[in-house]
Amino acid sequence: MNVPELNRLLKNVSVPGTRQMANRVAGKPESIDLTLGQPDFPVPQAVRNRVMQAVDNEPMKYSHNRGTLELRKAITDFYKDKYSAEYEPSNEVIVTNGGSEALDTIFRTIINPGDEVIMPAPIYTGYEPIVTMLGGTAVLVDTTETGFIPTVQKLEAAMTQRTKAVLLNYPNNPTGAVYPEGTVASLVELFKRHDIFVVVDEMYAENTLDGEHHSFTSYPEIKDRLLAVNGLSKSHAMTGWRIGWLLASAEMIEKLTLVHLYNTLCASMPSQIAALEALTGAADVPAEMNAAYKERRDYIYRRLVDMGLETVLPEGAFYIFPSIKEYNESSFDFAVELLEEAGVAVVPGAAFSEYGEGHIRISFATGMENLEEAADRMEKFLNGKKR
Ligand SMILES: Cc1ncc(COP(=O)(O)O)c(C=O)c1O
Structure with missing residues (x-):
């Protein structure tokens, strides 16, 4: 039996590049995952308490x-x-x-x-x-x-x-x-x-x-x-x-x-x-997270600039998007090498359209220790790479 034809427009759609990279990193427990598109903080306690009480009583x-x-x-x-x-x-x-x-x-x-x-x-x-x-x-x-x-x-x-x-x-x-x-x-x-x-x-x-x-x-x-x-x-x-x-x-x-x-x-x-x-009840939570994001943002920005990567200072969200154009290779190849050789997972800029090519997305929704180790590994990786 043949499966009937699907919606033809689906042919023009594929799995997002962010997910592809996250899947690759899943098989490498020793690597540092900077592909994350979600905060590393817990759900606010007040929210959890309220829901548990509601599930029991409402x-x-x-x-x-x-x-x-x-x-x-x-x-x-x-x-x-x-x-x-x-x-x-x-x-x-x-x-x-x-x-x-x-x-x-x-x-x-x-x-x-x-x-x-x-x-x-x-x-x-x-x-x-x-x-x-x-x-x-x-x-x-x-x-x-x-x-x-x-x-x-x-x-x-x-x-x-x-x-x-x-x-x-x-x-x-x-x-x-x-x-x-x-x-x-x-x-x-x-x-x-x-x-x-x-x-x-x-x-x-x-x-x-x-x-x-x-x-x-x-x-x-x-x-x-x-x-x-x-x-x-x-x-x-x-x-x-x-x-x-x-x-x-x-x-x-x-x-x-x-x-x-x-x-x-x-x-x-x-x-x-x-x-x-x-x-x-938890309206102040974003400000608490932002204090941590800001410290991480300032740190990773400085490290990337010191590595010689052209980087725009991000003023919001928890991503930074340095240029890797000087290395004359696709962002996908660059990201795969960075993962395979240095154990740092990032998202290739091309995942975010052709205008993202020549960049990588680094998420700083992860702790300072991880960021420091990732930056050290990345610096070493870049030192061994031809511009
Ligand atoms: C810009 C942007 N819009 C929308 C979403 C999806 O948000 P939600 O998890 O609320 O569906 C995301 C998730 O990464 C996002 O980055």
Whole structure:
């Protein structure tokens, strides 16, 4: 018996490069793993306590499709406090199964086959496949010449009649770039001139290491076309709990809710309870993690610069993205050699699109001891390598 034909668009999608490298390192227990895309901290104690008590005493049935009203209110309060953003808990937020489901819901709501989505690159591995599987096209815009921050000119030059949305992510995975307030303000002016959706992935907003995160949600003038994604995977070390959300205008939320509800009915109820506790009883946790990330960031940045690698200082997230162009080989070959010869696992920049080629992504979501040992090994490896 032959298996019937699958969705043809699936042919254009493959396993992300981040996962491929993580799989390789799994067979090498003596190596130091710097491929990690998740915090190395425990889930906050208050969150664990609250969930254990809830599992014992509360029914854990379906919630409203958009999530419990209490959690939605905690989310909109958070945006009001942090970014002076006005969103209604009743009809301008959906609680999702992680930021991933929020992104999937957004693109399934807005994309028709043939539509283009502009994405500044290097880019997180999770975006392009969603758009591709909907018959849309990701249009990548190079940010490598401008400190990994897109310019108004380049974004505008990439716009066509088919452009449906721009997708922005900062603090950025894989580069750690954050957008200064002036950049956000000038991008808002750009978006006011074009009838397109603005999708912003703020998953690392709470992990802004220098200064403050400047959010597009602070600009009511684009609220009707803004779709903002966030969650607790990174901010509260809750990757496995699968809890996130999206914010949008009431008109958009009505449509987004249809896609979300036929996919999943509602986000996981124990995780919604955990999320409410994270936003109310454990709101200080990200700042504690950031103090550690900052120390590690400063350390690894200095070491990489001392090794002679051209490196942009990441101001957010927990990644650093040095250039390895001088070594004249692909980032994949470089990463494999670094793992095989020096026992240090990193992600090849090419995993984050063609504009990531010539770089490697190092995650500093690991302890100082690991980072020190990895930097020593890497320095030795580079000393023995021809530039
Ligand atoms: C930029 C970015 N967006 C979204 C996600 C997915 O987040 P979640 O775990 O909440 O689905 C990740 C995870 O690595 C990410 O790096």
